[in-house]
Amino acid sequence: MNYKDKMDTVIQKIEDARISVSEHHVVKLIAVSKYSTVQEIKAMYNAGQRAFGENKVQDLIVKENELEDFPLEWHFIGHLQKNKIKHLVKANPFLIQSLDNIALALQLDKHLQANQQQVDALLQINSANEITKSGVAPEQALDIYDEISQRCNSINLKGVMSIGAHTDDTKIIQQSFEITHNIYSKINGATICSMGMSHDFELAIKCGSNMVRIGSMLFQD
Numbered sequence: 338m339n340y341k342d343k344m345d346t347v348i349q350k351i352e353d354a355r356i357s358v359s360e361h362h363v364v365k366l367i368a369v370s371k372y373s374t375v376q377e378i379k380a381m382y383n384a385g386q387r388a389f390g391e392n393k394v395q396d397l398i399v400k401e402n403e404l405e406d407f408p409l410e411w412h413f414i415g416h417l418q419k420n421k422i423k424h425l426v427k428a429n430p431f432l433i434q435s436l437d438n439i440a441l442a443l444q445l446d447k448h449l450q451a452n453q454q455q456v457d458a459l460l461q462i463n464s465a466n467e468i469t470k471s472g473v474a475p476e477q478a479l480d481i482y483d484e485i486s487q488r489c490n491s492i493n494l495k496g497v498m499s500i501g502a503h504t505d506d507t508k509i510i511q512q513s514f515e516i517t518h519n520i521y522s523k524i525n526g527a528t529i530c531s532m533g534m535s536h537d538f539e540l541a542i543k544c545g546s547n548m549v550r551i552g553s554m555l556f557q558d
């Protein structure tokens with residue numbers, strides 16, 4: 338299958354899932370290009386895709402630079418290490434989806450202020466309660482969200498991000514999405530609820546996700 342066909346297939350599935358929620362429920366697709374080459378990203382661009390996600394700062398920088406003539410949106414979706422903050426600030430991504438603790442937010446804020454920059458970000462929530470996953474505990478999410486909003490003037494929090502539970506049990510995956518969406522619905526002014534990957538995005542949309550991050554289903558055979 339070529340990229341256009343892959344994209345059409347994914348968009349149709351997103352469309353079916355979102356319509357089942359509401360005609361007014363709009364979902365944005367982020368193509369996760371972490372396993373893809375610049376050539377593959379160009380092919381996806383030619384098929385109409387504009388927003389791409391990377392989980393390593395270094396990869397984001399390299400691909401952003403190589404594709405600087407293209408009007409792309411870069412989303413950072415990986416765990417951010419402190420020693421990479423200044424590089425990420427320089428790359429100036431469209432959205433940092435994976436802010437996952439206060440200390441990190443404070444350091445990021447400091448670098449942003451020094452560079453007179455602002456960034457949009459999401460708070461990552463570990464709704465599946467898995468030790469292998471980054472993210473704040475659901476019970477603490479609202480407090481941490483408020484604290485970052487108050488203390489970090491250069492970070493504009495736009496909502497939340499989660500990775501669904503790592504299991505074949507649909508009920509447990511659904512529960513993890515519902516926990517995140519419930520937190521999202523309690524945040525005043527939040528507009529982005531980023532949940533859903535290749536194997537679970539339709540369920541995520543049915544649980545209220547309005548941003549899906551899809552990699553393998555778009556880029557692999």
Ligand SMILES: *Cc1c(COP(=O)(O)O)cnc(C)c1O
Binds near residue numbers: 392415535551554
């Ligand atoms: C890799 C990744 C994705 C995409 O996963 P696929 O299963 O390939 O669709 C989405 N979100 C995050 C945070 C990722 O690291």
